[in-house]
Amino acid sequence: MTGFMLILRRDLHLAMRQGMDSLMVVMFFVIAVVLFPFGVGPESNILARIAPGVIWVAALLAAMLSLERLFQTDYEDGSLELLALQPIALEITVMAKVVAHWLTTGLPLIVAAPLLAVLMNLPDEGFVILIVALVLGTPTLSLIGAIGAALILGSRRGGILLSLLVLPLYIPVLIFGVSAVDAVISGFEAKAQLLILGGIFFAALPLCPWVGAAALRQALD
């Protein structure tokens, strides 16, 4: 088995044994979205209007919530040091951890999203595009987040620092993710937005593990 698969399997294994972490992220996502009908009021047309934005923002925050622990626990118990000393490029290690993060947080968010879309009275035609946009967008969130998670290692109050570092970088994903859903609901095609989301993903795919690995080396030095 390759190093990538071994690290991925180990992280999934760890996430499964500590099942609460994943579950809490999804619970946070659900509760954050559920707060909006209470705050905004139950008028269904207003909820339908803001549904894509609310779901995307909540997904963003939920994904970020779990990022802090992406490298933190391994850093604290010395595992990260050892991972950096294996005959595997550190970039591959970062990539494996990002994939594990997406599988344990991004994917459950996508599964929960349709339920919340019903709650927010999202028009029927928006469901498929919401899922497609999330599938294209959430891996980017994990990728960009890995840079932030690597940069905050060793700092106190890492969680807040992480949100300051990462949330601004999430804005493009948010804009095109929401506008893809809005476009389809208003009867237009969303091809352009999806292409841009895909473009951002393919730019982040090689770039983020590389930057994240550099940040890890910095943290371990």
Added chain:
Amino acid sequence: MVKFTGTDLVCYRGERTVFQGLTFGLGGGEAVMLRGANGSGKSSLLRLMAGLGRPLSGVIGWQGQSIADDPEAHNARLHYIGHHDPVKPVLTVAENLGFWAALRSPKEDTNAVMAALERLGIGHLAGVPGRFLSAGQKRRVNLARVLASSADLWLLDEPQTALDKAAEHSFFDAIAEHRSNGGMVVMSSHADKNLADAMEIDLGKFQQEARSGGAATGTKQEVQA
């Protein structure tokens, strides 16, 4: 033949020169004990040797080639024991070790893991989750990781911490066997017990040179420039 070398190393951390002018050379079967007071740079030197940090100046080389040129090849030939014992609380001892062993050898070898555990007297703990282990047992697990897969160079940062006499004895046996097979060991320790016919590097000496006046400020300016 001298394989693992360090030439004129300068280590700079936390705005001070930890040591400078340090040179070493290590051949197959040889061992180095690092001595020195707290903060004299034993751990820093071991981290430089592992490639976790870069020296401010000087070169660490393997058979004449700088280790910075090919970090992964260097990683493949070393085992490192640091201050922490990376034992995941939710994984069993065997799972913990199996992961690290598998990263190094393409085929998973549970026998090697079990043999390493037996050797350090914790074979009976193989199925126990990491969270139930004591500090000494965690340290034994970490040392068993080194025994479970082969590597030429062992970098050990105070490996006896939290170990009892019996475990220390079996680990020193393992070191002797490693050396007789042509392996190399660099070990820092405060204990009196020495490795058999090992060289000794007293980091205190290199530190004093660094502290005396001009040399230290000279290196500082280099950093700023």
